[in-house]
Amino acid sequence: MIHLLLAAAAAAPATLPPGPIDFSAQDMRFELKDRRILYLDGDVHLNRGDLAVVSDHAIANLAAEKTKPPPAPKGKKKKKAKATPLAAGQEIEKFTVDGNVHVVRGTRTADGDHGVVDMPAQTMVLTGTPAVKPVLHDGKETLEGDLILLHTDSDDVDVQKAHLLLHRGLKPGATPTKGPAPTPMRVDSEHLVLHN
Amino acid sequence: MAFARTADGRVTARGTAANLDYRRAGGQLNAEVANMELVPQSGSRLAAFGLLRFAAPHATGELQARHGNAWGGVRFKSTRGDRGATDAVEYDGDLIHGDQPVALSGPGYVMNGHGLVMRTDGSSLSLSHGVTGTLQSEAK
Numbered sequence: 209m210i211h212l213l214l215a216a217a218a219a220a221p222a223t224l225p226p227g228p229i230d231f232s233a234q235d236m237r238f239e240l241k242d243r244r245i246l247y248l249d250g251d252v253h254l255n256r257g258d259l260a261v262v263s264d265h266a267i268a269n270l271a272a273e274k275t276k277p278p279p280a281p282k283g284k285k286k287k288k289a290k291a292t293p294l295a296a297g298q299e300i301e302k303f304t305v306d307g308n309v310h311v312v313r314g315t316r317t318a319d320g321d322h323g324v325v326d327m328p329a330q331t332m333v334l335t336g337t338p339a340v341k342p343v344l345h346d347g348k349e350t351l352e353g354d355l356i357l358l359h360t361d362s363d364d365v366d367v368q369k370a371h372l373l374l375h376r377g378l379k380p381g382a383t384p385t386k387g388p389a390p391t392p393m394r395v396d397s398e399h400l401v402l403h404n
Numbered sequence: 405m406a407f408a409r410t411a412d413g414r415v416t417a418r419g420t421a422a423n424l425d426y427r428r429a430g431g432q433l434n435a436e437v438a439n440m441e442l443v444p445q446s447g448s449r450l451a452a453f454g455l456l457r458f459a460a461p462h463a464t465g466e467l468q469a470r471h472g473n474a475w476g477g478v479r480f481k482s483t484r485g486d487r488g489a490t491d492a493v494e495y496d497g498d499l500i501h502g503d504q505p506v507a508l509s510g511p512g513y514v515m516n517g518h519g520l521v522m523r524t525d526g527s528s529l530s531l532s533h534g535v536t537g538t539l540q541s542e543a544k
Contacts, residue, residue, distance in 0.1 A: 229539045236517065236535040239528050240449055248535070268539065299512060299540045 229300060230255040233266070244270035246300075254303060254325075258314060259360060261323065261332075264307030271301035271328075302326055309334065311358070318344045318356060330361040348375040353400070363404035370400035417442050421463075431467035438463045438474070449526035454483025470497050478502075486510035490520060498524050506531060512540035 234250025246268040254261040303325040311318040311332065320334040320342030334342040334356040344351040344358075344365065353367035372395040408418040419440035426433045440458045444450035459479045465472030475492035490506040501521045508515045508531075517531025 230537070231539065232534075232536040234534060235530065235532045236515070236537070237528060237530040240526055246539075 227257055229303075231266075246270070252305065254305070260312040261303075261305055261325070262308070262310040262312075263305035263323070265305070267304045267306075268300050269302040269304070271299050300327055313358075313360070316344060316346045318342065318358065320356070330359065332358040332360060334358065349373060351400075351402075365402040367400045367402075368398070370397045371395070372397070372400060415443055416445075431469070433463075433465040433467060433472075435463045437461055444526075452484065453486060453526070457481045465495070471495060482510070484511065493520065495524075500524060503533075514538045 231248060231252070231254050233248035233252045235248070237247040237249075239245045239247070248266040248268070250264070252261075252263045252266045254263075254266060303323075305323045305325070307321065309318075309320045309323045311320075311323070311334065318334055320336045321340065322336070323332055323334045325332045334344075335354070336342040341352050341354060342356045344356055344367075350373045351365065351367060351370060352373075353370040355368040357366035359365070374393045374395065375390065405422075405424045406418070406420050407424065409416050417440060419438060421435040421439070422437035424433070424435045424438075438458075438460050442450075442456040442458070444453065444456065450456065457480065458474070460474035461476030463472065463474040472495040473492065474495075478488075478490050478493050480486070480488035486508070487510065488506065488508045490502050491504040493500050493502040499521060501519075503519045506517050506520045515531060515535065515537035517535040518533035519531065521530040521532070522528070
């Protein structure tokens with residue numbers, strides 16, 4: 209089983225680089241109330257590094273306001289204050305995406321109905337509907353489950369009630385031989401973890 | 405020409421204009437090359453922005469009706485580092501809105517849209533008809 213899982217993760221992309229989030233949407237609304245919330249509606253595209261997320265709607269939650277640093281000691285020259293981000297010192301903490309969610313990262317793609325991107329934790333939780341479960345594609349191989357947890361920093365994948373469909377030989381690194389393609393193999397598991 | 409507005413003993417707005425025509429009876433105002441600074445009330449939602457500066461080549465307003473227009477290239481800057489630019493905006497009660505391309509930027513964000521609606525108390529801002537932008541993320 210370990211060989212299988214290693215093989216499935218062999219073509220995984222590199223760690224997600226740091227950086228800002230580029231976005232586009234038809235409309236955007238920014239609410240500056242108790243919590244700062246950014247709403248994106250219509251053909252929403254989010255890009256960070258090589259991670260791309262497409263959905264019908266997205267909500268960005270901004271992180272709680274950071275506490276001010278202690279005052280500088282007297283007598284020393286004041287440093288220029290660091291600029292505060294959008295809406296009084298808050299950064300994007302979490303994105304929630306809804307409706308026709310499509311994720312692309314390297315050779316992997318994933319589809320679902322609802323997703324939550326946790327920026328500090330560098331994770332994305334993808335879920336579907338009772339009728340259509342979320343699914344992760346890597347080439348011909350598919351991984352379906354009730355809930356798919358993508359770790360964007362390590363590329364590990366954690367799946368609840370997983371159904372993995374493999375289209376490759378059992379021994380990783382083995383020289384491909386001519387002849388019929390390997391018979392697809394289905395692996396069902398209550399909890400499956402793919403380590404990169 | 406310079407002008408200032410006070411409320412409760414403090415200056416809430418001040419500005420300059422190359423030409424200013426103000427009809428006191430009807431509260432109608434016409435200005436050319438207008439620059440205005442708004443001083444947000446301490447503790448308000450807008451206070452985090454610091455001083456708000458607006459500039460427009462042309463502006464008209466009806467003070468009593470709380471209605472006005474600015475056009476010819478409207479610019480906005482704040483002490484915090486926010487900037488905005490659009491061709492024209494309309495002020496209508498509690499809203500500022502426009503249907504021209506708009507560019508906003510500031511610490512941690514850049515946004516572009518093709519329409520703008522903003523509440524004057526700073527509680528919400530909407531861009532529409534195709535929005536693009538960049539946001540700072542929390543992740544390291």
